Amino acid sequence: MSSTKFILGCFDDPDNMMHGIENLQKNSIPIYDVYTPMPIHGIEAKLGVKESRLGYAAFCFGCLGGSVIFSILYYTLVHDWPMNVGGKPHFAMPNFVPFTFEWTILFAAFGMVFTFYAATHLFPGRAPRVMDLRATDDRFVIAVDAKGNVPHDDITRLLQEAGAVEVKHNERKYVSYE
């Protein structure tokens, strides 16, 4: 049994990497993940990644923010301490607009971004789980789980045929834990 844990196909060109994905998929080899220094458009469809639902989160948080500040305004201006300003109505909604708007944006932005951080496991101090250090620089890396996917030489060949500049047989999953 080989001690290889992960096979990494490192490409220097995103289009070649896409061919690499196609090659692997044609041969029914499951792809663990793909690491790239920039977003690759169209890769989600290829890998079957579902569309992000963060927009719904943003909408809900926005509604929450607007409701919270509107309630505070209503409570303070109308219920708790109504003030007589030249006989004008206490419930003067036009004045509520800027506050409601600002907090809708504030909650939507922070709610969505923190949901993104939580869903993607991003937080200060998280140990980076990096498989190849150049994946944030100039390498487009396809990672294949080596366990159960044999023979390794075939995978290597498929990646090289697509134009991989280097194929690594890593014995550790992550290289960033030194």
Added chain:
Amino acid sequence: MASHSESIIREPLITGKDITYAKITNDVLFPVENKPNMAWWVGFTLASLGAALWVFSISWTFWFGVGEWGLNKTVGWAWDITGFVWWVGIGHAGTLISAVLLIFRQNWRNSINRSAEAMTIFAVICAATYIFGHMGRPWLAYWTLPLPNQYGSLWVNWNSALMMDVFAISTYFSVSLIFWYTGLLPDIASIRDRATGLRRRIYSVLSFGWTGSVKTWQRFETVSLILAGISTPLVLSVHTIVSFDFATSLEPGWHTTIFPPYFVAGAIFSGFAMVQTLLLIARKVLGLENYITMFHIESMNKIILLTGSIVGVAYITEFFIAWYSGVEYEQYAFINRATGPYWWAYWSMMTCNVITPQLFWFKKIRINIPFAWVLSIIVNIGMWFERFVIIVTSLHRDYIPSSWVMFYPTWTDVGIFVGSIGLFFTMFLLFIRVLPSVAMAEVKLLLKTSSEQAKKKLIDEGHLDPTHVDDYTTALEKYDSVDLTQYQKA
């Protein structure tokens, strides 16, 4: 999709030969990974002297009170609010570039958005210092928040535009900060994976463990797009609300409905001028000519021309409406602006904001770097005068002629203003040393489609309409970073 090639008619956004993904990383991270050069040290020394002046002047104000400023019974707002509105306005360009241009899919934003967003954050910090400074008792700043208290609870005055400002500015600052930082994560990860030792540990914490996996990028793009979508109305609302500070009063010269759009246009105008001031220097000092090209410079100059003209129309409209309203006090406020004791401020504003930016109609001037730089400074001087004119000349002659006065700034006023410029540049110079000043991931995205070398390859393949190729090579003439000799044979 990366393999899609862009029309040859469009000018390239990345110039230079042999640009690779690795070269982009190397070029952008050069100032971060190496010791700063002499130019940086000279700039940093000057800027920190300014920042020290700011610390001294603002501490003086906190210790002795706003009585140390040149304010008097008639002119109760002067350089403080002038400085505040000036800085907030400058901040607007960053959000405009990062959000509005993203929605409109203007790819040229990719190489300037990072530094423009940083500029936004530092400018809003400078603006906020004026808010705290002019409170008189800044340690009671939390009174602007609707906190339960033992006076009733006596709540904040929600009907005041100043309260709306508290919410607008704080939301704007925090949303800009999170937008900027989320965009920085992939680039911080690039620094992390190239660094060693302590640097690596620091950037590791700052990178939040970014890996660049498919799902991360997909969510990242969703987040960026939605943040852009909500930041666009946010940025328009912020300067609208700043203008409410004046427009909701009954002061002649302030009480006008034109203020919100006019302030927003002015904000974009001054913000782009400040971006230009910073980037024309930065591209040279940091060696980023291939990424911040003449196309970027010219595009920004066109925006300055457009917004400057909008501001000019607003000035004239304001004047016309003052006359047309038939309100004697309103008319006097405007005649006094143009011909009264502050005529020089009014005409400085008119010259710097309306007349000189019209020079940008000439292409030769739009692509002349020294000229564009000087004009960008002139715009910022003009925009400072605009706020000074609106604030001080409207106040200094009120309804009772016996209380008419002039405003004379004290050294504290001057110290805080000059110091805040120092503070701004100190923060900006530190930023370009520790964080990537260009969004690397987003620039890499353009390499295969919009770069000069990709288009050169298309030309060499030779399936293009020759007139298009001619148009393209003519368009390249304005670039200072393109070697034209290689196109001669074509």
